[in-house]
Amino acid sequence: MNSSHFVAKRYCGWLIVAAIVLASYIGCKTQAGSPGSGAGKLTVLDPRGQPSGKFGRRGAAGAGMMAIFNPDTHPTISRDELVPLRMAPRLASLDNKTIYLVDTGFAGAKEFLEELQAWFKKNMPSVKTVLQIKSGNAFVDSPELWVELKKKADGVIFGVGG
């Protein structure tokens, strides 16, 4: 083997190594895919919806139970109309007060409230409790009941959701 053969073989080897490196680099670029992205990185879009400023609210009195599960009949209220809830002043104590226990219509609520009523009778006998079943279903307004509560109740226990 003469020296020119040796030099040619040596350079040929380097060329092959360079070609492999270049090919793998191009391969990586191709896999990275999206133009404009960093090497190996993708840009994807956010799949989530945007806050709409619209909230669902309870159904009108007399509406069917499923009315709020239908976007065509479910009443909404916009953020601008929504007023933060001002809580009512609290009672100094429950002594001699009338407390309504309102069954909102979920299964087991009436029985639970009856037990709670029994507890008041035994442990706080001066408290007058009235068990009231809410009219309509759990998801609709009951304006006549609210008026009655305003007139007769010092406080209201609502339950039992779940």
Added chain:
Amino acid sequence: MEGEYGVPTAPIVTARFAEYVKRDGLSHGMNLRWSFPPYPVAWVSRETLREYVNGKDPVTGVKLTTEIIDALTKPLTEAEKNPEIPKKPKRPRLLDQDSEANLHQLFLRNGWTDGLPIVLPTEERVAEMLTGTEHDPQEVVGMMSVTTHEEMKEYTVERVAVNAVMAGARPEHLPVILAIASTQHPAMPSSTGSYGSMVIVNGPVAKTIGMNSGVGAMGPFNYANSVIGRAWTLMSINFGDARAGDTFMATIGNGLSFTNQCCAENEGKSPWKPFHVRHGFKASESTVSIFRGWNVSTLGLGTTNSLLQGMKTFGSFGFTFVADPLAAKALKAEGWDDPDQLSKGLVEKSKSPFLRPEGINFVVVGGETNPIVHTTDYVYYKTAPVDKWIPKSGIKLDKTPLRMPAYRECEDELCILGRKK
């Protein structure tokens, strides 16, 4: 009661819903004083309820009755006196760049998928998906929520396209997916019961995009049926904000929710007018119709008595029968030339004071392997047009549209009966 009537209240909800009601209230600026007994309250003994009343709130560790009394008597805090409604920030259009593997993890970890692999919605893929319609990508399609009171999420044509890409859909499917999105119905509203939903596609679009209305139409045998149904679920998760145990409270969940029950009506084999025509559309128009309920029984036969038996078993206030064409033909042979007439007949025969003819619906689906009827207690909600979302040049089909193996139709009915008439 609190704000308008000035009466102090103590609301009670079971501990399982503690996070749900607290977050729901705060998003409206309602600092209610909740008490949380253990759960369940329904169908447990009196002794158990008494123990709940005498015991502690498992969330706060405070004696339940003390908590209820405090709710009515403890003076208001400054935060309670000055409630605020927090404003949720707008979401970005693009997410931070990352590797494919990390983005898949991000979507999974954030609960933006159904748990199955998705196609990542890159800008290129979403842009390609948007060629399926001529509507402005930023046009608002609607808003949705799986809850009844939380802030609804608004979505544009582009965000629908993002979810369509994730579901594995192609531009040809986008008009149908947009039509579903336009109904604003989540496939999975939050209820402790586990809803199932169904979407029936009518009109020429079904054939153009290769939907199945025949053998196995509601099973995993058709690309269009699967990805359109799946896109509805992904939209319900991402637009409806469905998060299990947080906003979504179906205690068991429903396997039908992965792709819903999504197929075309078998208009060619039905002896009746197509469903959408019976609801005011022309046969030449394409539509989606939305149904929802809880119960599905897949083994009924197409006779009037069998339908009545199914109704009696479910005892619901609404029904949708999914009838194989053979069953529909058998019902027609019994004298029911028109499904509306049949609905009236079933109400009369059932003698139920709660049923109305418009609450009993029929769609014809199936490949005539037997006169089977699926009885469902699904309520029909609405039909929405697909055509408004289709480009003027027509459905944007791929050069070689992706299609799964199609079942063999028996045009002469010989392969069904195995003999000549």
